[in-house]
Amino acid sequence: MAAAAAMDHLEVSTDDDDSSDYSSSFTQSSTHSITSSIVDYVYENGRRYHRYQEGKYMLPNDEAEQDRLDLYHHHELLTLHGNLYVAILPVKPQRILDCGTGTGIWALDIGEVFPSAEVIGVDLSPIQPEWVVPNVRFEVDDLEMDWTYHPDYFDFIHSRNIAQSIQDWPRYVRQIHTKPGGYIELAETSTRIYSDDESLTGSTLGLYNEKFNKALEIAGLMFPTGETLKKFAKAAGFVDVKVHSIKQPWGSWPKDPEIKRRGIIAAMICTTGLESYGMAPLTRYMGMKPEEVLKMCVNSMVEVDSRKVHAYTILYHVVGRKLE
Numbered sequence: 197m198a199a200a201a202a203m204d205h206l207e208v209s210t211d212d213d214d215s216s217d218y219s220s221s222f223t224q225s226s227t228h229s230i231t232s233s234i235v236d237y238v239y240e241n242g243r244r245y246h247r248y249q250e251g252k253y254m255l256p257n258d259e260a261e262q263d264r265l266d267l268y269h270h271h272e273l274l275t276l277h278g279n280l281y282v283a284i285l286p287v288k289p290q291r292i293l294d295c296g297t298g299t300g301i302w303a304l305d306i307g308e309v310f311p312s313a314e315v316i317g318v319d320l321s322p323i324q325p326e327w328v329v330p331n332v333r334f335e336v337d338d339l340e341m342d343w344t345y346h347p348d349y350f351d352f353i354h355s356r357n358i359a360q361s362i363q364d365w366p367r368y369v370r371q372i373h374t375k376p377g378g379y380i381e382l383a384e385t386s387t388r389i390y391s392d393d394e395s396l397t398g399s400t401l402g403l404y405n406e407k408f409n410k411a412l413e414i415a416g417l418m419f420p421t422g423e424t425l426k427k428f429a430k431a432a433g434f435v436d437v438k439v440h441s442i443k444q445p446w447g448s449w450p451k452d453p454e455i456k457r458r459g460i461i462a463a464m465i466c467t468t469g470l471e472s473y474g475m476a477p478l479t480r481y482m483g484m485k486p487e488e489v490l491k492m493c494v495n496s497m498v499e500v501d502s503r504k505v506h507a508y509t510i511l512y513h514v515v516g517r518k519l520e
């Protein structure tokens with residue numbers, strides 16, 4: 197997908213009686229041996245979080261979150277026209293690493309695309325399936341600790357939406373060392389929500405977003421944009437670094453049918469996603485009560501469903517090749 201086209205102004209549908217309209221409310225319905233501290237969980241405000249390196253990553257890891265991650269994977273596939281990555285890989289990769297693999301859905305899919313490749317998925321949480329295909333395996337680890345993989349081991353490393361945890365991005369990207377000629381792909385979503393008209397101004401969703409970003413700032417977390425990731429990748433020795441930026445609308449407001457479909461799925465993801473992303477930062481750093489956060493999330497979703505707020509985030513895919 198051409199980056200410029202993906203960032204074009206999104207036209208708002210004027211059809212109030214849109215048959216494809218919906219309500220997202222229908223969705224409301226270093227490696228370690230597995231020790232108890234790794235498989236234990238922490239519960240807070242009704243959600244379950246990882247125990248290993250407790251408190252490091254602020255999103256839950258319970259069933260609701262796992263469903264959201266899998267739906268997000270579907271959304272990425274729609275966005276990338278069925279592709280698992282944007283990089284143009286000249287040869288079939290034989291060793292692939294998926295950083296912050298979540299439910300492991302991307303790792304399992306790439307293992308199917310490249311059956312001769314060895315695929316490793318790493319995560320703080322042991323939430324991946326136990327029975328997997330022979331060429332895919334999962335490890336529990338903190339990717340911000342010193343890596344023990346041989347520097348010349350992987351020929352493709354993928355990292356997607358891991359931002360709400362990484363304290364030192366330049367170091368994290370430096371550690372993502374592929375072998376010479378290998379590829380990286382860093383995919384992150386903006387924490388800022390935008391609208392090209394004034395529809396976000398004065399909305400509950402706008403307020404949620406302001407408070408959420410303030411909380412991350414207080415927590416000392418930096419959320420890189422495509423250009424920042426590009427800078428880090430170049431500093432880490434990657435060349436031909438390219439940023440692909442794509443608008444991700446929330447809701448069925450876009451006119452274009454394909455973009456509208458993505459918006460509908462994005463809104464379904466937000467139904468639990470606003471709480472997943474916001475609960476810990478807003479209660480831990482902004483002094484909000486859990487019920488206040490929940491109310492804010494519900495009211496934000498009413499706005500998204502009403503199609504009056506034309507919100508979108510930006511998805512960055514940053515691709516680079518390690519100098520030979």
Ligand SMILES: C[S@@+](CC[C@H](N)C(=O)[O-])C[C@H]1O[C@@H](n2cnc3c(N)ncnc32)[C@H](O)[C@@H]1O
Pocket residue numbers: 246253255265266268269295296297298299301302318319320321337338339340355356357358360361362
């Ligand atoms: C939003 S989820 C994305 C999951 C997956 N990459 C995807 O796109 O479906 C982020 C994942 O990164 C993991 N994570 C965050 N910080 C990490 C760290 N320092 N080391 C290992 N995994 C981490 C979290 O546990 C979580 O499963």
